[in-house]
Amino acid sequence: MAEDLVLVEGDKSTKYEGLIPQIKALIGDEKDMVANQANVAAALKEAFGFLWVGFYNVKEGELVLGPFQGPVACTRIQIGRGVCGTAWEQKETVIVEDVEQFPGHIACSSLSKSEIVVPLVKECQVVGVLDVDSDETGSFDGVDSIYLNQICEWLVSIM
Ligand code: SME
Numbered sequence: 001m002a003e004d005l006v007l008v009e010g011d012k013s014t015k016y017e018g019l020i021p022q023i024k025a026l027i028g029d030e031k032d033m034v035a036n037q038a039n040v041a042a043a044l045k046e047a048f049g050f051l052w053v054g055f056y057n058v059k060e061g062e063l064v065l066g067p068f069q070g071p072v073a074c075t076r077i078q079i080g081r082g083v084c085g086t087a088w089e090q091k092e093t094v095i096v097e098d099v100e101q102f103p104g105h106i107a108c109s110s111l112s113k114s115e116i117v118v119p120l121v122k123e124c125q126v127v128g129v130l131d132v133d134s135d136e137t138g139s140f141d142g143v144d145s146i147y148l149n150q151i152c153e154w155l156v157s158i159m
Helices: 012-027 033-048 082-090 142-157
Strands: 052-059 062-069 094-096 114-122 125-134
Touching: 012 033, 012 142, 033 052, 033 062, 033 142, 062 082, 062 125, 082 094, 082 114, 082 125, 114 142, 125 142
Parallel strands: none
Antiparallel strands: 052 062, 052 125, 094 114, 114 125
């Protein structure tokens, strides 16, 4: 049974350190990736109040919208397009401090001001991405990258 998240006060690292064990406990040995991505998106949204948190999964050569929390979003993204398609192509986390300065940024919500995208890499292949959007510029840095990568690596390890 799912229990309420306990939201830890403190700086960003402290919040992630408090949240990640709860995410792992919540998911347990569940293998269903839709269920697991849905709970990860909900937990991150609840803990940090991000504008949008969600997954795109690679299907037939495109990123296709998966479980998310936040405003409605575009359904398909091609490799190399936008922040998500760039993270996919480069197999690397992309942090965008100001989306207006990122050429080709795909604006799903006019409220989005900064963004981080972390690829889900399984056996050297990108199988999806975790995308997090903020309604403020400069919300994401290396701390988010470290902890969101931890979450994504763990998710892939139980896929
Ligand atoms: N901004 C993303 C598109 C996805 S939405 O933000 C949910 C991008 O440029 O790839």
